Amino acid sequence: MIEALKEEEIVNKVGGRFKLSTLIQKRLVALNGGARPLVDLDTKDKMEIVVQEILQDKIYLDAASEVRTAPGSDDSPPDFDFDSL
Template identity: 70%
Template structure:
C-alpha cells in the first residue's frame, strides 16, 4: 500500500506531494462519512482504497482543491456537448 506513495509516478500524477496529501486526506474524510469506494479491492483499509482510486484515475483535485471523480467530469462534459443535429432539421 505505502509503496505507491514512495513512487514519484503517483506524486507527479497529482501534481506534487502537497496536492497528493490533500487529495488523500479529503478522500479519507469522504469515505469515513460513508461515501462508497470507486474501485473494487479486497480490503477494508481506506488508505488502500484511496490509493487505488488515485492509481486508477478515479479521483482528482479540481482547481479549487476539491475532490472530483471521473463520473463528475463525464457529467460536466456531457452537459456541455452540443446536441447532434439531424439533417432533416436543416
C-alpha cells in the first residue's frame, strides 16, 4: 500500500476522504486514457503517480468535482509556431 494514503496530510489537502477518492479515480481514468503524468517518477504504478501529483499540488478537484491541473502544471502539449520554421 502507498504510505502517503495512510497519512491525514493527503486527506486534509484534498478536503476529505470522499474528495480524495473521487480525485484519485478521475485522475486514474485520465492517465489510463492517455494523459501524461505531471510528475517525474521512476515507476509505472499509476496510483503512485496520482498520489504524488496530489502531494505536489499538481491536481485538485474544482467546485464541480472535476479534476483540474494547477497553473504551470498543464499536461497539454506545448504550442508550436510552425510558421517560424
